[in-house]
Amino acid sequence: MKEKVLMKGNEAIAEAAILAGCRHYFGYPITPQTEVAAYMAKKMPKIGGTFLQAESEIAAINMVYGVASTGKPSMTSSSSPGISLKCEGISYLAGADLPALIVDVQRGGPGLGGIQPSQSDYFLATRGPGHGDFHVLVFAPASVQEMADLTGRALHLAWKYRMPAMLLADGTMGQMMEPVELPEEHEAFGTDNPWAAVGTGMKRPHNIINSLELSPERLEEKNVERFERYAEIEKNECAWEEYRMEDAEICIVSYGITARISRNAIVAARAEGIKVGMIRPITLWPFPAEPLLAAADKVDSFLCVELNMGQMKDDLELAIRCRKPVDLCYRVGGMIPTSDEVLDHIRALAEGGR
């Protein structure tokens, strides 16, 4: 086993991206993710990579588009307001079927909002961040270890499926330090990308990277083909973790920092004899609907714990086809529920069930 190091979540993202072979980072500073850029600024010049502080978030995402067109891995990171700005570029990446990694360390919104942790970009991330019919892969880390591991996985799957991937973290995950075992250095993607625009050597037709398609017939075909790929992803790439679900009567569904808080509440509730467990989505798109639907046959109720007004609750109710009631425990605006608050919700559900 490799030695563990103590790192902030934001630093773990940066180091893991480098270990996965990413040598191009473009960004613009914003709290609470600036450590990603700071780490890249220090490290990239030393390893022959590129760190570039762009003039804006929009410039940064389009630089990512440029590097992605050559088949090379590149990434950008920001926090909620900056991600809004990047949405046009993300839509273009999706339209041109280009792989890239976008990191969103969420803060409270809408608008400039605040700088404290939030999960209020759930809809933005999971519904395709930008105009048009598309998805991006969305990963929700719940530890500094997962900040590192899922960064590598996101890059790998972005290349495998030729689409943008988003790491959807929050201010707490970005700022906290935990021991982390860094992944081995590995190439997360193919070095030979037959679609890349890297020069023909006068030996093959041009590769054209473009999201413009003026023929409706051809554009329809492209959209349909893309959704066939999405169906494959939904079948193969869902990731989740189950905790104390063996005999659970109440199922908490939560991701990121709120899943960590819920874990404490579950331990406390179990000590009171309440049978509660958790299904923690690790991928938010594709959403792990299958294990949730299976759980709907066993539990009495669900409790969604989020730092937004219940955005994932919609996906949860769809996944379980409204077979069981779904309650919501939330705080917003940068506020975070205590484990006691979650415990109170669990108690109320347990009372109601008796």
Next chain:
Amino acid sequence: MADHEIVIAGFGGQGLLFAGKVLAYAGLLEGRELSWLPSYGPEMRGGTANCNVILSDTPVGSPIVQHPNVLVVMNAPSLDKYEPLVAPGGKIFVDSTLVTRKVERTDVDVFYVPATQMAADRGMHDLANMVLLGTVLRETGCVGEETIDEALRHVIPARKAHLFDANKAAIEAGKGYVSAA
């Protein structure tokens, strides 16, 4: 060993995050489960700041400390905010140079350490945090004495390596201080 759920709170600039980092790094060296969570944002420039450190033998759930069993306060607003939240039987460490009021709770152990004055008397301005850390180490045993030196060497940035001895001396002063209560 029981979990140590630690809150270190005061003004930005007092080295609260640094003191927490030393504890976290010592925990790492001892192979313990741990988390370190800072407050961030404008409070880092003079407002009220804090850091949460959890040292445990089992995986850490929430990194947010709700009921600390070790509280270190370096200003009055932090004592007001965190005193009611301390777990019964917990330990409160007060920089009594900066916080003049007494702790009202009777179900906790309290240690008044004039850390800012002690640091100033020794010509170690800005090291009141390490003085308090010394008392915390003595009273809680949350990390071993021998790992603190190595943790300090890791956490002090290379350009400030010459300050190791002063930090160490501040910790020793805090370890040796006996509260008048």
